[in-house]
Amino acid sequence: SQTERRPAAPVLDTQAAEKHRLRLINTSVDSHMLVKLDGHSFSVIEADFIPVEESAVDGWLLIAIGQRYDVVFEANQTSGNYWFRAEVATECGSVSNGNGRAIFRYDASDTSTPEDTTETPPTVECIDFPTIPYWKQSVDKDDFAQQAKTLSTGFGEGVTVNGESLLLWHLNTTAMSIHWDKPTLGYVFNGSTSYPQEYDVIEIPNEGVWTYWVIQQVSGSPPITHPIHLHGHDFFVLGHQASSTFDASSMIDQLNFDNPPRRDTATLPASGWLVLAFPANNPGSWLMHCHIAWHISEGLGVQFLEAKNQIVLPDEGQFTSQCSSWKQYTANMAFPQIDSGL
Template sequence: MRFHSLATTCLLAFSSTSIGETIPPNHILWGEQGPPTTLHRRQATPSPTSTRVADSACTNGPLTRQCWSNGFNAATDFDKKWPNTGKTVTYSLEITNGTCNPDGNGAKPCQLFNNQYPGPVISANWGDWIEVTVKNSMQANGTGIHWHGIRMLNNCPNDGVPGITECPLAPADTKVYRFQATQFGTTWYHSHFSSQYGEGAFGALVINGPASANYDIDLGPYVLNDLYYPTSWQMGLIAFNNLQLGRPPPPANNIIVNGTNKNAGNTTGSYNKVKLTKGKKYRLRLINASTDNNIRVSLDNHPFLVINSDLVPIKPYVTNWVLLAVGQRYDVVITANQTVGDYWFRADVASECASSNANRGLSIFTYDGAPGNDPTTSPFTKPTNGCVDESPLVPWVPNTVDQTAFMNQVGNLQVDLHREQVTTNGQNLVFWGINLTAINVDWDEPTLQYVADKNTSYPRVFNLIEIPNQNTWSYWIIQETPGTLVPIPHPIHLHGHDFYVLGARGGSTFNISSDPQTLQWQNPPRRDTAILPGRGWLAIAFPSDNPGAWLMHCHIAWHVADGLAVQFLESKDQAPLGDANWQKTCANWNQYALNPTYPKSDSGLKLL
């Protein structure tokens, strides 16, 4: 069985791989310096204007959004400390088979939380514990709920990834997820089981806390997602067949804005409407919960003041358009200072990111006193900088990434560009993969069960990389292999951590001699989802300070279903393991899996 040891610096080759050639051993090596050095994460000197001094009188309000309470504020390093409110907020989610009709085109099969599309908003305050009881009332599907971007510090069994951190929840079974909100900001939750999130099994998760700019009113989460009229299973199969021919998946049928839109014929459906009062400032929490579409958004005549990227407060900057890759979030402040009237909010497919859609997302922002009609406003000019992450993303709490270990390792990094082929039913099939392996998890025996059993014979298809030492830096160059059959950007998401984005470049291979000098070590962007440019590379770093099994994957659902993922097994001897209820969930699943209605047909992680 082949599995990876830790390479403090490693190049992950993202490639469209045919399943068959032998992978050469030891293609990830230690450098001459041996194992990684101890973690040194230095906090840079805060800006003197970053916030008022935190004290017991620092409370959050329209003119003091940087404050929170009890000495905590936007300048608090939430990796090191957070409030402990002593409060637990509880929610119940029931996932069912149902129908939805978000754009008036006609009812289609959906899988829904509490019969809502999107699912209900889960909200808590910074430092609260969140407890969610999930009941699986579907007739013929397991499930598992992932809390996107939540760090889950020392709490890996609650990350919600069937085959890695848990067994799926069997039909008619119930389980409780419990975690603390050590971060604050905007994120979302979704099924991480097969096709469910593409069928509507997702919703917003808001953790109230301080902010890096003032505003009067919080409008709450604004969820954007692509909509396909066929089922996600059907679309996944079409996308997979197209991949065999080097073709993109079919375009989505619509972009849904906060649960609704008109269809492409503009004959049925409705636009979401948001009321504004002239002179007020509004916080809007943007979430891209799409299956495939990266989306660019704007509000006519109203620039955005961007204050958060993912769950990280940033130094505010002004822009007219914001690009959200799949899985990303941005919080923006809108100032209602225009002529009283009706204005289009636009959610356009980002074609520069190889996304396609038959329609555009629209909603209406209307001032008090305006007629509330369809607007006649014109859009801002779109940027022409291609499919790249927003910039500048300067974290409000500055940190410096230690580069010493990276430089010691980079000279000996081995980059393998081979393809891997497997014969299935007499055919050679093409899959997305990382390091020449398409991940394929085992729902019946997740990675954490291997850890509990002290079984290190991980199947090769687990695509598992061990990070054995705690409190070290882990650096990764993620490279889309030159000559990849379908060279497109990928939104890369990491569980269990934020990562620091040291650099990215499209259309080039990482040059081990010269590119390290271009990386950003002083307060680089920090987030949980970033764009790997097409034909290019993405350099990230994160500290190994959270024991457990953590998935890193492309958040385009077709791609992770085909295998474009890797899992990091971090400090396994310190990893928290499942309790008796966790084991009961596995026992119930394994009993159900003896005769499942729909056998597993993909990586098991999402879509197809």
């Protein structure tokens, strides 16, 4: 038999009768997390670094992979020790790695262990905590109706790598795969106007335009929740729905264009859709991907090449030198690329 060994729970000294701010980050590979502090209530004040109107959490707070929340709690309970709990939200995936614990201690002289109530987290819907951005900004509904584009997600495209058969996730009908020694910005640097299909490049030619994206799980793919993360931007979350197919002609009124939630990681519900919008105001090559490590490893990503003529590129000599050094390194690398490279 094997006995599981866990480190002692960390202890955080907590000043009574004060408000405290916690920054909560889900850095897991494949687990949505539920968190709470026994006997205390959280209020969310920030989501993915976006200040939001203070919103009370009813019990447990669900944090998707890659998401960050700033919360405030008031140390207004009887002096003692209280468990901070982090549990895997098994409804959002099949992975269960036990639980995490920490102790919040009001009195440094009291080193007792809190009473363990073995509290069971509630059954939850795998949807993000609703937030309202502190700085109000609306999205143009008419512009959405004219420009929205669909990015489908699916599973099952087979390839063979090093003699092994692999199954891949895809976004925008392509399982993304990049070559480490041929970065996208290298193509831009060399003046290329086309890119390998597997790079899954979507060009946004002009800076300042708004872009709108419907991410839809296709029929037949596994009914899995995907945390979708965008580099280089935060985005507006106009709507989402599980077990549904989005129809812009009949469902546009279900979307929120009046100061919708804004963040950089949002949940695509199982067998459903997620609608996002963001202005192309940051020239560069920006990856959007599922934050489940295995899924981006298997290709569930796309890159937006944004206003490429306005990208500030490095000095030619520096760029060429660094690429040459990298190619020399990868030629004899101990760990060759065996997945999407992301």
